[in-house]
Amino acid sequence: MRIATLPDQDWVDSVGEVAGVSLRPWDMVSPLPEDQRAGVGFVVHPYFKDIRRIANTESLPDLRVVQLLTAGYETAVPYLPDGAALCNAAGVHDASTAELTVALTLASLRAIPPFVRAQDRAEWLPLQTWPCLTDRRVLIIGWGRIGKAIARRMLPFEITLTAVASRAREGDELVDRVRGLDEVYDLLPHHDVVVLIVPLNEHTSELVDERFLAAMPDGALLVNVARGKVVKTDALVEATRDGRISAALDVTDPEPLPSDHPLWRIPSVLIAPHVGGATAAMRPRAVALLRSQLERYVEGKPLENVVAGPDA
Amino acid sequence: MRIATLPDQDWVDSVGEVAGVSLRPWDMVSPLPEDQRAGVGFVVHPYFKDIRRIANTESLPDLRVVQLLTAGYETAVPYLPDGAALCNAAGVHDASTAELTVALTLASLRAIPPFVRAQDRAEWLPLQTWPCLTDRRVLIIGWGRIGKAIARRMLPFEITLTAVASRAREGDELVDRVRGLDEVYDLLPHHDVVVLIVPLNEHTSELVDERFLAAMPDGALLVNVARGKVVKTDALVEATRDGRISAALDVTDPEPLPSDHPLWRIPSVLIAPHVGGATAAMRPRAVALLRSQLERYVEGKPLENVVAGPDA
Numbered sequence: 001m002r003i004a005t006l007p008d009q010d011w012v013d014s015v016g017e018v019a020g021v022s023l024r025p026w027d028m029v030s031p032l033p034e035d036q037r038a039g040v041g042f043v044v045h046p047y048f049k050d051i052r053r054i055a056n057t058e059s060l061p062d063l064r065v066v067q068l069l070t071a072g073y074e075t076a077v078p079y080l081p082d083g084a085a086l087c088n089a090a091g092v093h094d095a096s097t098a099e100l101t102v103a104l105t106l107a108s109l110r111a112i113p114p115f116v117r118a119q120d121r122a123e124w125l126p127l128q129t130w131p132c133l134t135d136r137r138v139l140i141i142g143w144g145r146i147g148k149a150i151a152r153r154m155l156p157f158e159i160t161l162t163a164v165a166s167r168a169r170e171g172d173e174l175v176d177r178v179r180g181l182d183e184v185y186d187l188l189p190h191h192d193v194v195v196l197i198v199p200l201n202e203h204t205s206e207l208v209d210e211r212f213l214a215a216m217p218d219g220a221l222l223v224n225v226a227r228g229k230v231v232k233t234d235a236l237v238e239a240t241r242d243g244r245i246s247a248a249l250d251v252t253d254p255e256p257l258p259s260d261h262p263l264w265r266i267p268s269v270l271i272a273p274h275v276g277g278a279t280a281a282m283r284p285r286a287v288a289l290l291r292s293q294l295e296r297y298v299e300g301k302p303l304e305n306v307v308a309g310p311d312a
Numbered sequence: 313m314r315i316a317t318l319p320d321q322d323w324v325d326s327v328g329e330v331a332g333v334s335l336r337p338w339d340m341v342s343p344l345p346e347d348q349r350a351g352v353g354f355v356v357h358p359y360f361k362d363i364r365r366i367a368n369t370e371s372l373p374d375l376r377v378v379q380l381l382t383a384g385y386e387t388a389v390p391y392l393p394d395g396a397a398l399c400n401a402a403g404v405h406d407a408s409t410a411e412l413t414v415a416l417t418l419a420s421l422r423a424i425p426p427f428v429r430a431q432d433r434a435e436w437l438p439l440q441t442w443p444c445l446t447d448r449r450v451l452i453i454g455w456g457r458i459g460k461a462i463a464r465r466m467l468p469f470e471i472t473l474t475a476v477a478s479r480a481r482e483g484d485e486l487v488d489r490v491r492g493l494d495e496v497y498d499l500l501p502h503h504d505v506v507v508l509i510v511p512l513n514e515h516t517s518e519l520v521d522e523r524f525l526a527a528m529p530d531g532a533l534l535v536n537v538a539r540g541k542v543v544k545t546d547a548l549v550e551a552t553r554d555g556r557i558s559a560a561l562d563v564t565d566p567e568p569l570p571s572d573h574p575l576w577r578i579p580s581v582l583i584a585p586h587v588g589g590a591t592a593a594m595r596p597r598a599v600a601l602l603r604s605q606l607e608r609y610v611e612g613k614p615l616e617n618v619v620a621g622p623d624a
């Protein structure tokens with residue numbers, strides 16, 4: 001009988017029985033005892049725990065698959081044993097991350113932080129005209145699965161949407177055409193909301209710097225649900241300090257943000273503690289992926305989401 | 313030349329020229345001087361100002377139309393002069409109010425208030441699994457223009473949606489069927505989010521009372537964007553005090569909420585100060601309505617949105 005390990009008994013219970021494979025809990029904190037190693041071919045790394053735990057799979061003679069519960073995988077690659085495939089959890093967090101993007105955008109534009117602070121003072125704010133998302137021009141930078149999931153949720157809000165990918169290409173069911181990242185400085189002055197959902201790489205590291213922020217119009221909102229290092233934090237502090245630009249961030253650089261960091265204190269900045277995927281939506285979607293992967297593993301079919309290793 | 317009055321010069325400038333009618337500013341605070349009354353046939357009441365100002369139209373010999381900038385109109389009817397039609401601003405606030413509904417729902421479910429409070433303490437909250445809107449069962453009570461506008465914005469969030477109107481009827485482009493308000497106690501136990509967008513009348517006053525709240529499952533969210541009196545406030549305080557039910561409210565009873573009211577202090581309650589329609593989305597939609605109404609008035613065509621008076 002093949003053996004697969006899941007992060008804890010809760011995950012074993014959630015995934016349920018899969019024909020042809022025995023499921024056991026393993027948190028990967030230390031190597032499995034010697035007498036439990038044979039037959040373990042598929043291991044699932046615990047969500048958001050130290051990625052170096054993958055090194056503890058080195059001693060498993062039958063290991064074929066290391067499955068992550070995150071979409072990001074770059075930090076896992078150095079710890080992957082020879083001969084094992086690394087699979088990420090692409091798709092599992094799309095709904096939750098796209099939802100948070102809209103939540104952060106609407107919370108910022110519809111003044112939820114000042115309402116919360118007024119509530120804590122037991123103060124009913126006087127009538128005034130507030131900003132809104134309706135009629136705004138939205139630029140989504142990053143046109144992968146999550147970028148499109150964000151677009152599907154934002155389009156009914158009577159917005160104008162522009163999509164940006166690494167290179168310009170033809171449109172799809174959501175936009176007439178996709179613009180290239182090399183056009184971004186021409187596009188920024190004409191957009192009120194900029195959403196970042198790019199992977200972190202040499203083209204996107206500190207993409208949002210002084211020049212980028214200066215090209216955004218007064219009153220514009222930057223929403224970062226990508227990675228903290230896509231934004232040059234010092235430049236963002238300067239652009240938001242006087243309220244010229246607003247920002248809503250699920251990720252920061254550094255992360256966690258230290259308590260003495262100036263970003264915490266800027267009224268036009270809203271900070272969420274990297275919660276994009278960490279919601280109740282994750283479990284059912286992860287379970288569906290794990291069952292599908294385990295069935296493929298048992299049947300010897302090609303796995304989904306292979307990002308490193310022999311079949312990548 | 314026919315004369316129409318608008319609340320101030322800004323509105324006159326926004327509406328622009330309309331053939332056949334002269335536009336003038338009038339705030340309606342006191343009656344027009346006698347020599348400026350002749351020819352005034354169309355007056356626009358200032359948004360959210362004392363509705364009793366309509367009584368100052370009594371002395372206008374040529375008055376045909378009193379146009380409101382709100383969707384609500386019941387409080388205006390007693391002040392309407394004989395022979396004048398009262399028109400509301402149905403449609404003008406749909407986008408903004410529906411947007412706020414989603415903003416309040418997502419802010420509550422995605423924990424924006426605790427994030428704001430943690431930000432004020434410069435504290436990065438530890439990783440945990442948060443709730444979300446994805447996969448939730450949403451009950452929208454009130455299936456008019458705004459109820460449907462809310463649904464259009466919520467459906468892409470991978471929810472299950474049930475619509476409730478005053479009476480059960482066949483479905484439409486958004487739902488397979490519309491349930492009747494008499495079924496609500498059977499529906500409540502099976503829904504995680506309840507959105508109120510009903511008109512206030514004898515059937516909906518204190519609709520949300522102890523029995524209604526007791527029928528909502530533990531952890532459910534009540535979102536009120538209708539009128540404060542649709543909810544029995546004392547019952548809501550009891551249901552939310554221990555966190556069993558959450559609430560997000562754009563309207564309250566009483567309103568404004570006095571500073572010593574217990575609702576302010578309940579962590580699972582989020583309060584916005586009645587800002588549903590008061591956004592940048594209002595002006596272009598109101599201008600479009602006013603231009604259309606003024607053209608109809610000049611051309612002698614039937615007006616839109618007549619809610620009281622000779623043609624109602």
